[in-house]
Amino acid sequence: MTAPSTHLRLPLRFDVARMQQEIARFAATDWLAHFNTGAYENGWSVLPLRSAGGDARHIMSLDDVAYADTPHLAHCPYLRQVIASFDCEVGAARLMALDAGAVIREHRDPGTALADGVTRIHIPIRTSQQVLFRIDGETVHFSAGHAWYMDASCRHAVENRGTAPRVHLVIDCVTNDWLEHLFASAGFVPKPPPKYGDASINDGNVQHIIASLRATGEPSVLAQAERLAAIYHAVAA
Template sequence: MSQPSRYLKLPFSFDLERLRAELTRLEASQWISHFNTSAYENNWLCLPLRAVDGRIDHIMPVNEGQFQDTVLLQDCPYMREVIDFFQCEKTSIRLMSLEAGGIIKEHRDDATSLEDGITRLHIPINTTPDVLFRIDGEEVHFSAGDTWYLNASCLHAVRNPGTQARVHLMLDCVSNAWLENVFLEAGWVARPKSKYPDSSINDDNVLVVIEQLRASGHSAGIRIADELDAIRLAG
């Protein structure tokens, strides 16, 4: 049986010359250091093109506010064309720059997969073949101008040993039927659906979870424990 897709190259490529021309116009903008400073070495910078309330100082990918395009996108008609090509709602859209010699340490971004509802796409603008993702132990190069899916809930890291910054256009898309059809045609293998209501619960840990819920003594916890036990016994 094929393993669920941790990454996937989609059949869409874009004009690097036009993307790089617009990136050059944005280079003087106020790039923001990534908020998780313990997760990287050297500079890992972000430039928000779509953010909560359209704020150019806001790079958090998830928030309770309303996502809107920032003013930076107004001067980037081709990037806008690329973004609009994908027939789905978008939340956060950022340019992500990893400085030459930079390292993004292994980490997970929870609930960022097609199955979880947020599909994270990367379109590399500036990169070299020696820039590698490490995804659940496998090293992969995301080629320039192409469209790549990363299941960011997998353990992943990035290393840029080159002499120039690696810059990706990164789109967080709301999963829908259009995306799922594109992925299936590209050879995507879905993650098996969890039989438990919480995807973090599985047959290996369900008994521990049930025991903890019952030990809490709360009626709601005991009720959930009983429901989990019934699902477990039903197989």
């Protein structure tokens, strides 16, 4: 059985030299230190090209706020073309730089897999063979100019062992038929649905959850407990 795709090179390629020329226009003061300082060492910064409300000084996701181009993107005609080549709704788009010697510690970003409705795409602009992702224990290098998918809901970490900063264009795409067809053409293997219908429930905690639900005595909750119990016993049989 083929394993689900935790990462995938998509059949899209972009002009690295043109992208490098455009990002060279930005000053050091245009970049924002990543707010999650506990997640990395030695320098991780962001330059928003599309953000909530189009604010060039804002890098966090916000509910009920439309995404829009920031003023930075107006200076990048080729990067606008790259983003527009994705025939789907685009939420956040940003340049993400990882300094030489920097490390992003292992973590998960829930809700960023193709099946979740928001698909995160990386396009390396400046990189080297010393820039390595570790995704569910597998080490991968994302080559420059290609579009790469990474299921960021998996355990992943990044390190830049090179001597120069790494810069990726990172785009959050809203999953649609065009994107699903693109992934299928690249050989994407989807993850199976969660066994218990909820990714937070697994064989290690399901019996405790069943007992807790039964303890409530509520008919609707008891029905949920029995559904989980039936799945558990069917698998164990």
